[in-house]
Amino acid sequence: MITILYFASIREHMGKAKETVELTENITTVEALIRHLSETNSAFNQLCQSANSPLISVNQVFAEPSSPIVFGDEVGFFPSMTGG
Amino acid sequence: MITILYFASIREHMGKAKETVELTENITTVEALIRHLSETNSAFNQLCQSANSPLISVNQVFAEPSSPIVFGDEVGFFPSMTGG
Amino acid sequence: MISVQTSDFELEAEYTSLRNHAGDAGAIVMFTGLVREICTAQSDNPGDLDKTERLFLEHYPGMTEKQLEKIAREASERWPLLAVRIIHRVGELFPGDQIVLVATASSHRQAAFESANFIMDFLKSRAPFWKKQTSSAESRWIESRISDVDSLKRWRE
Amino acid sequence: MISVQTSDFELEAEYTSLRNHAGDAGAIVMFTGLVREICTAQSDNPGDLDKTERLFLEHYPGMTEKQLEKIAREASERWPLLAVRIIHRVGELFPGDQIVLVATASSHRQAAFESANFIMDFLKSRAPFWKKQTSSAESRWIESRISDVDSLKRWRE
Numbered sequence: 001m002i003t004i005l006y007f008a009s010i011r012e013h014m015g016k017a018k019e020t021v022e023l024t025e026n027i028t029t030v031e032a033l034i035r036h037l038s039e040t041n042s043a044f045n046q047l048c049q050s051a052n053s054p055l056i057s058v059n060q061v062f063a064e065p066s067s068p069i070v071f072g073d074e075v076g077f078f079p080s081m082t083g084g
Numbered sequence: 085m086i087t088i089l090y091f092a093s094i095r096e097h098m099g100k101a102k103e104t105v106e107l108t109e110n111i112t113t114v115e116a117l118i119r120h121l122s123e124t125n126s127a128f129n130q131l132c133q134s135a136n137s138p139l140i141s142v143n144q145v146f147a148e149p150s151s152p153i154v155f156g157d158e159v160g161f162f163p164s165m166t167g168g
Numbered sequence: 169m170i171s172v173q174t175s176d177f178e179l180e181a182e183y184t185s186l187r188n189h190a191g192d193a194g195a196i197v198m199f200t201g202l203v204r205e206i207c208t209a210q211s212d213n214p215g216d217l218d219k220t221e222r223l224f225l226e227h228y229p230g231m232t233e234k235q236l237e238k239i240a241r242e243a244s245e246r247w248p249l250l251a252v253r254i255i256h257r258v259g260e261l262f263p264g265d266q267i268v269l270v271a272t273a274s275s276h277r278q279a280a281f282e283s284a285n286f287i288m289d290f291l292k293s294r295a296p297f298w299k300k301q302t303s304s305a306e307s308r309w310i311e312s313r314i315s316d317v318d319s320l321k322r323w324r325e
Numbered sequence: 326m327i328s329v330q331t332s333d334f335e336l337e338a339e340y341t342s343l344r345n346h347a348g349d350a351g352a353i354v355m356f357t358g359l360v361r362e363i364c365t366a367q368s369d370n371p372g373d374l375d376k377t378e379r380l381f382l383e384h385y386p387g388m389t390e391k392q393l394e395k396i397a398r399e400a401s402e403r404w405p406l407l408a409v410r411i412i413h414r415v416g417e418l419f420p421g422d423q424i425v426l427v428a429t430a431s432s433h434r435q436a437a438f439e440s441a442n443f444i445m446d447f448l449k450s451r452a453p454f455w456k457k458q459t460s461s462a463e464s465r466w467i468e469s470r471i472s473d474v475d476s477l478k479r480w481r482e
Contacts (some may be wrong), residue, residue, distance in 0.1 A: 011226075057228070057231055057296075060234050061234070076228060079298065082311070083291045083293075083297030084268055084291040084292040091453065092383050092466055093455070141453075144385070144391050145388075145391070160385060162453060162455070163466065164450070164469040165449075165450055165454055166450075166467045167448045167449055167450075167453075167456075168277075168424070168449040168452075168454075179340050180335070180337035183336050183357075192363055195357070196357045196359065199353070200340075200352070200353045201352060201434070202350055202352070202353065203351075204349050206349055263349070275361065278442075278476075281356070284354075285435075319435075
């Protein structure tokens with residue numbers, strides 16, 4: 001099982017801040033997780049088709065589509081940041 | 085008559101902070117004033133021969149050797165500045 | 169050294185603490201970011217804008233602190249800093265409120281200036297903060313400006 | 326806006342005043358210069374140095390204020406500033422003491438950073454201040470550094 005967190009406009013779009021997802025044996029990378037979420041959740045699918053694709057973190061560190069995902073990971077999806 | 089001010093290391097070298105000088109008709113520029121002071125004051129002459137020639141102001145504005153001098157002017161001689 | 173907080177901060181207290189911790193510092197730079205009523209960050213078209221009534225700052229607890237620590241560490245590796253302080257506020261803020269403080273102390277002036285500027289550039293687009301602006305007309309998430317992303321490029325060697 | 330004074334200054338009071346006068350400012354940069362015990366300004370050879378016991382700051386009353394006003398005016402012409410504050414202390418100072426404050430407020434971060442840096446560069450070598458350092462070994466006038474004069478060249482366009 002992994003934890004997924006959504007932030008800011010993506011949190012509002014998804015209608016939730018957090019969810020947990022069971023890891024099947026084919027979900028081993030961020031890319032595979034995104035494919036899985038797109039297939040099972042139309043709001044997430046919409047997000048991936050938009051011009052501004054979300055930024056991704058794994059265990060609170062910026063991640064790439066190829067980054068590995070393992071049991072217990074915390075994955076964040078968020079829009080581009082506007083601090084300062 | 086004009087007022088001459090000396091600052092910092094130049095004040096110490098000259099042994100005075102201030103003096104007044106009568107303007108003769110050939111002292112019409114900073115350059116002429118420097119020539120006059122060099123001829124009449126050996127400490128000033130020494131100063132002009134040193135590697136770090138003094139900076140000059142006329143009426144509290146940076147001046148050049150060619151800047152004019154008139155009755156009542158305030159002329160400053162000082163070393164390079166070290167504020168901040 | 170790093171704080172993410174809803175509460176306001178006192179500049180003098182931070183300055184005093186920095187002076188006490190910075191040993192023989194010759195230069196302290198303190199940058200404060202304030203909430204603007206007219207916020208051009210949301211758009212480059214000034215005709216678009218209406219006045220900010222309030223700002224809501226969301227962040228990613230845990231990741232934010234890690235990123236701020238990382239930014240402070242990077243600055244300390246690039247410049248000879250004697251102290252670094254970063255405070256970023258979150259939650260609801262109003263025009264004129266302090267949002268962010270970046271303070272650096274160094275023996276040398278340029279190191280203090282450049283490192284504070286560097287940290288601000290990274291805060292703008294590499295730390296997980298998001299601003300939602302509420303005006304009389306609407307509430308909307310502020311989008312990151314291309315110029316903020318471009319500013320980062322200055323620091324790549 | 327410009328002060329040349331023997332007395333110390335309070336950062337918080339200056340900051341509050343700047344915030345009150347700067348309208349819808351988004352960015353405030355405050356630079357503070359402190360007296361260092363180990364002062365490399367006198368020489369580029371660290372072997373030469375001994376510890377500063379005190380510093381005496383001489384200036385040219387009248388001309389100093391004019392130059393500071395000019396520097397502040399030039400900064401305001403180059404950057405869209407909402408407020409500028411310069412305080413330079415004179416007289417006898419000790420290690421750790423505040424010497425100088427340069428504070429700028431603007432809508433934009435880069436304008437605040439760059440203008441404060443610009444003012445400091447000009448203060449270093451275009452305002453009639455002179456520092457005499459007293460250490461255990463001797464008293465001597467600090468000489469201007471070539472790097473300070475070079476820094477000025479950045480701002481020529």
